[in-house]
Amino acid sequence: MNQLLLDITPDWWPTFDNFVAGGNAELLSVLHQALSGESTDRCVYVWGADGSGKSHLLQACVGVAQNAHLNAIYAQGYVPEPAEVVAVDDADTLDEAGQIELFNLYNWMRDSGGMLLVSGLSSPLHLNVRADLRTRLGWGLVYQVQGLSDEEKALALVGHAQGRGFALAPEVVQYLLRHGRRDLPSLLTVLDALDEHSLRLHRAPSIPLLKEVMQFEINLGS
16 A cells, blocks of 8 residues: 555546536636637636646647647646747746746737637736736636536546546546545545556455555555
8 A cells, every 4th residue: 555646647638528627617618719720819817726727728728739739738737949839838937037028928929920828727817916917817718617517526526537447436426526635636536546556466446446445545645
C-alpha cells in the first residue's frame, strides 16, 4: 500500500468527449465554434471554483487545436510564448511580471488573429490582477463554468472508469460521492488509485478496496 497513490500515471487526456457538460452546454458550443473558425471571438475567459472543470476545458481546446495541426500551448500558472492557440490556466496565480506578460500576450493574440483562452477563480471584474489586464480579459467572451450535480459527477465517474477499461458498480460510485472530496478531479484521482489497487490485487473494484484507498489518502495527507 505504500505506493498506492504515487504510482498513478494518467493515460488519458481531457477532451470534450469525456467532459460531462452539465450546465455548460452553451460554453461548449462557443468553444467548438471558436476552434472551428465559425466565430470571430478569439478570447475566451472562463472562471469557477477549483474542480469545476476549467482546466479540463482548456486542455481539451488545446488537444483539438493540436489535432488540427495548429501550434497550440497549454500553460498552468505561467505565460508561454505566443502560438496560434494559447490556454493560460489559473491566471489569478500570476505574479506582477506574469500579469504583464499575459497583458502583452493578449494584445499579440488579438493582433495576430490567434485564439487565447484564460481561466481564473473569479470573474474579470473581481480577479486579483492588474486593472489593465482585468479590462482586457473582460473584453472577450466570459463564462462561468458550472459545477456538476452529484448525478452528473456519477456519470463522469462511470465514464472515466469505462475509459480505463473497468466497470464501476453503482454502490462504489455512491460511496465515493458520499465520503470523498466534493471536487471532481479529487474523485477521479481516487478512482484511478482504486483501479491501480484492484489490478495489483487481481480483484474487482469494490467498497472494501475503495475504503483502503481512501484511508491511505487520509494517512498520506496527515
